[in-house]
Amino acid sequence: MTGSTVINLKNVDVFQQKHLVLSNVNLNIDKGEFVFLIGQTGSGKSSLLKIIYGDLHIGNGEGQIAGFDLKKLGNKEVPFLRRKLGIVFQDFQLLTDRTVEKNLEFVLKATGWTDKNLITERIKDVLEKVGLRSKIKKMPHELSGGEQQRVVIARALLNNPEIILADEPTGNLDPDTSEEIVMLLKQISQSGTAVLMATHDYHIIRTFPSRIIKCESGIVHEDAQIV
């Protein structure tokens, strides 16, 4: 493990209940890397992401995520780990009853921000990063699917995460919008945040050649190829 490692799993077995989903996982991801996570339905991608964000406990093996030791991670530490992670999942959508600004403010307040000026500045900053500064007062339903996904990415960036975990972030988007979202995630990785993106979209993978991690038959391949 090097000083720039943000995800390090060593000989980790991943269980769902008593069922061994992935065995002997070894995985190393560095600061600023952009990595695709692929594998058939049920191959264990979500389970692997759950290990990384502390939703599943590791049994055997060792894991370090953004400086947190997974072996020592109790329920009280999980929220602190999550602050180092930006999560972009399909089932983690925007609150539909409030504006973009209020969606972002809600997360900042929930994670301990109290200074009104700093909150306003941070919201403007992240919206600038995703190219949506002008949409700050809009309601989610006034935005396109791609714009909503950008707001979700902006929300993930609020606490300056070391890692973004994105589970099928382009799943509901048309091909051009999907490319824009992946371009944005790539750009974010270039500024130092590691991005791990689960996808089934081979067109996207071909368009943005990057390292590929593959879950297959209970094993994680750290440097896979697509055919």
Ligand SMILES: Nc1ncnc2c1ncn2[C@@H]1O[C@H](COP(=O)(O)OP(=O)(O)OP(=O)(O)O)[C@@H](O)[C@H]1O
């Ligand atoms: N809560 C759970 N309890 C028991 N088994 C589970 C649970 N969640 C997932 N599994 C099982 O673990 C295995 C891996 O599931 P997982 O959701 O990690 O796959 P996946 O690769 O993310 O699939 P998809 O591409 O469909 O999202 C599957 O056999 C699934 O049935």
